[in-house]
Amino acid sequence: MKHLASRLYLVLAIAAVRPVAAPAPEYSIQAIRYASSPGDSVADLVMGAPQDEKLDTVFAVWLIRGGGRNILFDSGFHREKWFKYFPVTDYLRPDEAVKLAGVKPDEITDVVISHAHWDHMGGIDLFPKATVWIQKDEFRYYTGEAWQAGGQNDGIDPEDATELVRLNTEERLRLVDGDNVEIFPGIRAYTGARHTYASQYLRVEGRPSFVLASDNCYLYRNIAEHKASATFSEADQPANIKNQERMIELAGSADRVVPGHDA
Numbered sequence: 001m002k003h004l005a006s007r008l009y010l011v012l013a014i015a016a017v018r019p020v021a022a023p024a025p026e027y028s029i030q031a032i033r034y035a036s037s038p039g040d041s042v043a044d045l046v047m048g049a050p051q052d053e054k055l056d057t058v059f060a061v062w063l064i065r066g067g068g069r070n071i072l073f074d075s076g077f078h079r080e081k082w083f084k085y086f087p088v089t090d091y092l093r094p095d096e097a098v099k100l101a102g103v104k105p106d107e108i109t110d111v112v113i114s115h116a117h118w119d120h121m122g123g124i125d126l127f128p129k130a131t132v133w134i135q136k137d138e139f140r141y142y143t144g145e146a147w148q149a150g151g152q153n154d155g156i157d158p159e160d161a162t163e164l165v166r167l168n169t170e171e172r173l174r175l176v177d178g179d180n181v182e183i184f185p186g187i188r189a190y191t192g193a194r195h196t197y198a199s200q201y202l203r204v205e206g207r208p209s210f211v212l213a214s215d216n217c218y219l220y221r222n223i224a225e226h227k228a229s230a231t232f233s234e235a236d237q238p239a240n241i242k243n244q245e246r247m248i249e250l251a252g253s254a255d256r257v258v259p260g261h262d263a
């Protein structure tokens with residue numbers, strides 16, 4: 001906050017005053033599981049893992065509360081077509097799951113999207129008063145070039161891309177411009193892991209701090225074995241591993257890096 005100098009101070013004394021940054025709010029973080037997926041291939045999640053190894057994965061969103069905000073990191077999915085391709089179990093629509101945590105859907109103030117895949121961005125229409133945050137390059141790519149010849153749109157729902165455009169015209173979309181950007185006091189967005197064209201992850205400052213990785217790190221095993229998650233291209237796998245190391249540094253400990261699909 002800005003200091004107010006007394007009118008009696010000398011000019012030199014006033015010049016010596018420096019603003020002191022306001023402390024970050026105390027945040028709580030709650031993982032909200034809204035579905036499970038039994039028998040997934042580990043090799044699809046941990047690059048280089050044995051092809052015959054299976055595990056049960058979880059689908060979750062993360063509720064961050066503090067500073068007068070109810071922030072959701074990722075939004076889940078709800079459109080019927082995706083259930084045909086991914087027969088999840090124990091499904092509860094994300095807005096209903098958030099209610100169980102004591103927050104009504106219209107009380108969600110912000111939704112931060114890690115990346116544009118259907119199971120992370122597919123619920124942005126469920127939170128009618130939220131401002132949605134996404135990387136600027138992610139928005140530009142998946143509302144434009146991804147749908148042109150040679151573009152990559154695997155795992156992207158065209159309805160989600162259309163919803164992003166609608167939110168933008170309604171002034172409910174905020175574009176995060178690059179790496180190490182503070183989007184709320186004490187919450188920063190980081191890029192470089194390249195799960196999608198311009199995916200992002202969050203560091204939530206606290207005692208202790210946590211990193212919410214989303215699919216930039218699928219499982220705890222990715223970190224333990226120093227193996228990449230699925231990336232936008234094979235060429236991005238070294239950057240993904242490097243960013244997992246960065247996540248550990250930002251969190252202060254590997255056990256405070258929260259993967260996207262682990263129990």
